[in-house]
Amino acid sequence: MSLTKPNRSPATFTRNRVEPAPGSGICVTCLDGCPGPCEIGRSALRGREILYPQPYSKVTAGAEKDYPVDFSHFNIQGTCVGAVGVPADSDHATFPAVDISTEVGARDQIKMKVPYFTGALGSTDIARIHWESMAIAAAISGTLVVVGENVCGMDPQSEIKNGRVVRSPELERRVKIFQQWYDGYGGVVVQYNVEDGRLGVPEYAVESLGVQIIEPKWGQGAKDIGGEVKLPSLERAQQLKSRGYIVLPDPDDPVVQEAFKQGDFKEFERHSRLGMVDEEGFHKEVERLRKVGAKHISLKTGAYRPADLARAVRYASDAKIDLLTVDGAGGGTGMSPWRMMNEWGIPTVYLESLLHQFLTRLSRMGAFVPSCAMAGGLSLEDHIFKAIALGAPYIKAICLGRASMTAAMVGNTVGEMIKKGKVPADLAKYGTDVEHIFVLAAKLREKYGKDFERIPTGAIGMLTYFDRLNAGLQQLMAGARKFALKYISRSDLCALTREAAEISGITYVMDSDHEEVSRILFGGEKARGKVMSLNMEAFIRSKAHLNR
Structure with a gap:
């Protein structure tokens, strides 16, 4: 089973025409006459532009590979x-x-x-x-x-x-x-x-x-x-080259300059x-x-x-x-x-x-x-x-x-919607102003008074997200009965697969608390011998059953 999705991704605005071959990501039937919506096809037109998630400066990107253990x-x-x-x-x-x-x-x-x-x-x-x-x-x-x-x-x-x-x-x-x-x-x-x-x-x-x-x-x-960043102007590309950066293509090359002016490409890259x-x-x-x-x-x-x-x-x-x-x-x-x-x-x-x-x-x-x-x-x-x-x-x-x-981006986006009076219906159910939509806003206004007006809605969004994390983390820690971070230990986790246990050293779920379980059920050193004896008896009975 492939862990990755080659040759197509929302990150590069690329897709397959039909189902892809798992390894290459190329359509199982690559059709002559197709305009090429896949990554190879778009690369044939735009080259190295397709190396990067799109649109630049408007997104953050995270890998979509599904690793064997997470x-x-x-x-x-x-x-x-x-x-x-x-x-x-x-x-x-x-x-x-x-x-x-x-x-x-x-x-x-x-x-x-x-x-x-x-x-x-x-x-x-x-x-x-x-x-x-x-x-x-x-x-x-x-x-x-x-x-x-x-x-x-x-x-x-x-x-x-x-x-x-x-x-x-x-x-x-x-x-x-x-x-x-x-x-x-x-x-x-x-x-x-x-x-x-x-x-x-x-x-x-x-x-x-x-x-x-x-x-x-x-x-x-x-x-x-x-x-790396993209540079939209020749002057900017030349400035950064003069400051010691690698800029591609070379903004001082007359051929490159002419190609840029004619619109053959629209961005330089700074590395x-x-x-x-x-x-x-x-x-x-x-x-x-x-x-x-x-x-x-x-x-x-x-x-x-x-x-x-x-x-x-x-x-x-x-x-x-x-x-x-x-x-x-x-x-x-x-x-x-x-x-x-x-x-x-x-x-x-x-x-x-x-x-x-x-x-x-x-x-x-x-x-x-x-x-x-x-x-x-x-x-x-x-x-x-x-x-x-x-x-x-x-x-x-x-x-x-x-x-x-x-969290900050969403906060800023919703803040602009509020300013323009264009709050979408799924948010308008909370209200149409900052104090009603952002659940932490009223508390921040109370604390900071007139300075609250200086806090961007992006900051309010990130603070509200952090407040959710605070409560959620406190709940998980209370459930583990660990009332400060310094008390969290590896024994507070169990591995759900043998592979995860092997990689991490965290005890497999079916083996966790093994010694304590024995002490609770049978008590002391004598108990461990009794448990082993019972396990052996069960193993013998199961073998006898299989041999019938």
Whole structure:
């Protein structure tokens, strides 16, 4: 059975004329005379444009490959006995009493009110457009918001002198929005890649903007190449080439310029370079960032092979960084090659299982174990619980990339509908203004007074989504009788398939609680012998029955 759907996808606006062959994805009868609605057909017309999810700057995309094992292959274990973290009393052990706050850090801790934070919002249009909403929501929620790569380099108004950025109005805007709403929890993280490093973005962010958390980026789950965006004008393409980016086709080539002016193609592509990781260089860079004034260092790595995950774990341990975020294949992005998103990298469950193995080995050696976060296709409270449990006790937070942006986008869209008086019927049943449609709006107005008017509906949407996650996570934790995140353990999960158990090390559902069951039913060491005896008798009887 094929796990993927080659040659057709809503992401690329492509489809088959008739049923496809499972392997190739080509129609079982490819008809001469067909205009080619499939990916091959559209590629014959538009070439590399069809590499990417469409329409650019209007969507986020997540892989549609159906991996053999994902979080649905695990269930959360509940119990009717006791409580961990509060008195085992029905009047105290209620789900609103569950503490979902967390903290990350090596020396000084970054305190967070909730155990999830945004993905990196980089230089794509969709990230720029929704930054305000997501940064305000993150600050009010008391969590992290991440400025992604290439923001300064892509800022048309950036001032660059001697190859170094001295001012970026866009990065300044992003940082200040968060700082205006910051109340002591969470923080704004500035991520950087090869080009950002050459432009001096970390130094500018720390020294000029007061950023305290800097994140070198090794990679992400959606792709194993550098960041990409589309450029709609020749002038923009030439500007970014002059700033050190790879721009395709070459905007300085007269033939390319003429073809663009004639409308033969409508967009250039800007690509970032591949980073080159080595141990000595990493430690020197971390030390340099600390000397620059960065209070906290985090590292973002992607769905690379196991040896690279081991490098990330060991280097993060030796450098005593504050947070290691590991992003599994299958997650989302603003722009990545579509087939790459589906066909490269280690999926989230597999990657987190390896991460747990590696961190456990470090811990047994007595080495420093960094705070870790998982990312990669996670969106709801059960995903959050399972991801924390699968990597327990090392996973302190979850990165919600596409999910948090989806909430902000919907909030902004509905806010515009309200302004225009065009609220659709399925929403109008709640009302036609912000306070009635957004269930959390009245509470926010009460808390912030006149400042409520400064909160975009996108932020209200993300805050309301987070509030749902808070309640849902508290309910799941209360059912497991774990009243703080630090009490969640791997034993709070069971694997529903033998394959999931083998990959993760989580006990198969039919084997879980085996010893405790024996003690309850039969009591003590004597019981185990009795259980084995009973099992042997049952086996002999079944063999005798089969032999009749």
